[in-house]
Amino acid sequence: MKLIILDRDGVINHDSDAYIKSLDEWIPIPGSIDAIARLSKAGWTVAVATNQSGIARGYYDLATLEAMHARLRQLVAEQGGELGLIVHCPHGPDDGCDCRKPRPGMLHQIAAHYGVALHGVWFVGDSSGDLEAALAVDCQPVLVKTGKGGRTLGKPLPDGILIFDDLAAVADQLTLED
Template sequence: MKLVILDRDGVINEDRDDYIKSPDEWVPIPGSLEAIARLHREGWRVAIASNQSGIGRGLFDMATLNAIHLKMVKALAAVGGRIDALFFCPHAPEDHCSCRKPKPGLFEDIAARYGLADLRDVPAVGDTLRDLQAAEPLGCTLHLVRSGKGERTLAAETLPEGTRVHDDLTAFAQWLLAQPAKVMP
């Protein structure tokens, strides 16, 4: 199975320090929807793993998050793309849950959803160190995009060994699709 896991804010859509709190505030990064559509056309399943602590902080509710995701799904469908699975953590940091990145809970849930013991060699794309830290324990290949908080992350953090850096989701998709197919035993 060809599976890729994406963070949402800063990878697919513009990020905001005050959170995406309404469908009107959800604005795709230029080219990101087309990149997902291209991956979909090439047989990749696309899953999202996203912290959504705005729920736990009382900034928006589940109905609003669903409306934001509906806008994203419709925008993707309009360009021939789709999201196969969407996993999110609704908790605030003080909740100390196991699903809030940098903890690996969302990635463990994705592995379970697809019946995988781990996510070895599954590409995980994020714009922050915590995105990479959550994916690393399950064996994902790590990819940082410069969009969103990516430039700040590059300037301030030491990335896990082997992390590849791409300008944006479009550049990542081009890189991924240029890789030779792995032969399965």
């Protein structure tokens, strides 16, 4: 199985320091939906692991989050692709869970769901927490410059990080290799 795992906010859709609280605020980054569809059509299983502390903070509810993910799935399907498992962490940063990135709990959930090892699986994110989660489970950390990626590039980065302009560039690379 060819598996790729994506962060959501800042990788697939525009991010906001004020949180993405409604379906109207959930706006795909240009090229991201097509990128997911192209990966899917090239035989990749595309999963998503996303921190959603806005639920714990009371900014939106689970039904709103599910509506965002239903819209994401619909848009990918309209491009002829399929989106795999989406896992989310609803906890706040001080809740002590093991799923909130930079902890790798969501990545373990995805691995268990698909029955695969995470060694070398690309995990695409835009934050230091995404990169740390990837490294914790021996995934290949991939940083995109969208979302918080520009800020993350300004920090010291661990060795071995792959850097791309956006998710479309990641898809270009992976579909070129096929």
